[in-house]
Amino acid sequence: MRHLIDILDFTTDEIDALLDRADDIIANPEKYQEVCKHKKLATLFFEPSTRTRLSFESAMLSLGGSVLGFSEAKSSSASKGESVSDTIQVVSAYSDIIAMRHPKEGAPLVASFRSGVPIINAGDGGHFHPTQTLTDLLTIRREKGRLDNLTVGFCGDLKFGRTVHSLISALSRYTGIKIVLISPDELKLPTYMKTDVLDKNNMSYRETTDLVEAMKELDILYMTRVQQERFFNEADYIRLKDSYILTAKKMESAKEDMCILHPLPRVNEISVEIDDDPRACYFKQVACGKFVRMALIMKLLEVEA
Amino acid sequence: MNIDSIKNGYVIDHIKPGMALEIYRILDLGRLDCHLAIIKNAVSGKMGKKDIIKIDEMIELDLNVLGYIDPGITVNVVKNGEIVDKRHLELPEKITNVIKCKNPRCITSCEQELDHVFKLTDRENRVYRCIYCESKAK
Numbered sequence: 518m519r520h521l522i523d524i525l526d527f528t529t530d531e532i533d534a535l536l537d538r539a540d541d542i543i544a545n546p547e548k549y550q551e552v553c554k555h556k557k558l559a560t561l562f563f564e565p566s567t568r569t570r571l572s573f574e575s576a577m578l579s580l581g582g583s584v585l586g587f588s589e590a591k592s593s594s595a596s597k598g599e600s601v602s603d604t605i606q607v608v609s610a611y612s613d614i615i616a617m618r619h620p621k622e623g624a625p626l627v628a629s630f631r632s633g634v635p636i637i638n639a640g641d642g643g644h645f646h647p648t649q650t651l652t653d654l655l656t657i658r659r660e661k662g663r664l665d666n667l668t669v670g671f672c673g674d675l676k677f678g679r680t681v682h683s684l685i686s687a688l689s690r691y692t693g694i695k696i697v698l699i700s701p702d703e704l705k706l707p708t709y710m711k712t713d714v715l716d717k718n719n720m721s722y723r724e725t726t727d728l729v730e731a732m733k734e735l736d737i738l739y740m741t742r743v744q745q746e747r748f749f750n751e752a753d754y755i756r757l758k759d760s761y762i763l764t765a766k767k768m769e770s771a772k773e774d775m776c777i778l779h780p781l782p783r784v785n786e787i788s789v790e791i792d793d794d795p796r797a798c799y800f801k802q803v804a805c806g807k808f809v810r811m812a813l814i815m816k817l818l819e820v821e822a
Numbered sequence: 823m824n825i826d827s828i829k830n831g832y833v834i835d836h837i838k839p840g841m842a843l844e845i846y847r848i849l850d851l852g853r854l855d856c857h858l859a860i861i862k863n864a865v866s867g868k869m870g871k872k873d874i875i876k877i878d879e880m881i882e883l884d885l886n887v888l889g890y891i892d893p894g895i896t897v898n899v900v901k902n903g904e905i906v907d908k909r910h911l912e913l914p915e916k917i918t919n920v921i922k923c924k925n926p927r928c929i930t931s932c933e934q935e936l937d938h939v940f941k942l943t944d945r946e947n948r949v950y951r952c953i954y955c956e957s958k959a960k
Contacts, residue, residue, distance in 0.1 A: 600933050600935065601929065601933060602933075619929070620927075621927060621928065621929040621931070621932060622925065622927050622928050622929060622954060622955035622956075623928055623929040623930070623952070623953070623954020623955045624929045624954075626929075626953065626954055627929055627933070627936065627954065641929075642927050642955075643927065644927075644955060644956070709958075713943075713944075
């Protein structure tokens with residue numbers, strides 16, 4: 518039995534196969550509409566995340582399966598002090614697969630030790646969010662036709678952004694990837710990510726504080742939100758926040774086939790005027806998220822079309 | 823100073839000076855009833871000074887813990903008054919309940935019954951990380 522806790526649990530061959538399956542689901546959805554008939558997905562969301570939960574539930578329903586679960590800890594036995602291990606042993610008696618989000622880092626790993634059914638980590642605090650990374654990889658591959666030989670810019674909060682860390686880790690296994698890290702000094706990529714991932718894998722990277730300067734070389738621009746609470750004082754936030762808002766003006770120097778990604782929700786870091794630009798891929802990315810989750814559920818349940 | 827030789831047990835040798843009491847605490851040797859000697863600042867040709875612990879009982883000795891504390895430690899196994907085995911330690915791949923994860927966001931911070939498990943992720947720099955949250959052991 519396999520689980521997905523960290524994106525690196527899967528080899529690149531397995532990821533490629535998952536993305537192939539997701540492509541096929543997009544091309545032939547009717548072929549897959551009953552492959553999980555009579556199977557049940559439990560969505561255990563110990564902290565709310567409507568978007569991710571709906572994506573999982575929509576994925577299972579599109580495979581012909583059913584869903585059950587809870588959307589916040591207070592409507593579960595966790596509020597009575599039940600441990601993750603106990604909750605999981607109970608729920609695995611009611612379901613065939615579990616997608617779990619938890620505010621504490623490592624909770625899905627604990628769940629995987631005691632579960633009788635596959636566990637999917639749907640986000641554990643600021644730690645991992647592997648299905649977001651699968652979503653990002655599928656979107657990049659569909660838009661660019663490849664996952665190697667790309668220059669990928671990450672912009673905004675690179676210090677706390679777990680989606681950024683996971684995607685960089687996942688891309689580190691492909692060849693010819695150049696990373697451009699665009700952020701204020703306060704929100705630079707943590708040193709351990711540079712030493713343990715970028716340097717260790719001999720990845721080419723550079724850091725800059727200037728989005729416009731970096732724009733022209735990028736194949737992919739991965740935007741994240743710069744949150745006010747990350748700054749020590751309001752003055753710094755006000756001084757910097759507009760530098761990391763993507764506008765039509767800043768897009769002038771971008772390549773014609775550059776692809777803009779964002780894990781969403783967006784607040785104001787991508788101006789709405791960009792939404793009509795064909796290079797804006799963040800809503801396509803949401804759709805990819807559902808299809809790649811369908812492929813993942815099939816893989817972990819070991820069902821075929 | 824005269825300390826009796828042990829008959830059946832262990833001589834934990836080449837302990838860095840000052841570390842013997844820490845090892846005594848971590849291995850919970852206070853629970854033992856047998857003869858036990860802690861020798862501090864013994865003369866060592868190799869180290870200048872060293873600590874030694876002698877335990878006159880064949881207990882279950884956690885070599886992983888000792889290896890984590892100091893891979894330079896040697897463990898001599900004594901049977902019938904003779905050294906029958908000399909074990910050189912190395913950094914263990916995994917240690918359980920030796921150090922605690924201090925990350926308040928880690929699942930171990932709220933689920934008390936969970937083992938605190940750390941994995942060796944960088945042997946050269948002696949880096950251990952929590953298996954749950956990947957925080958570096960301090």
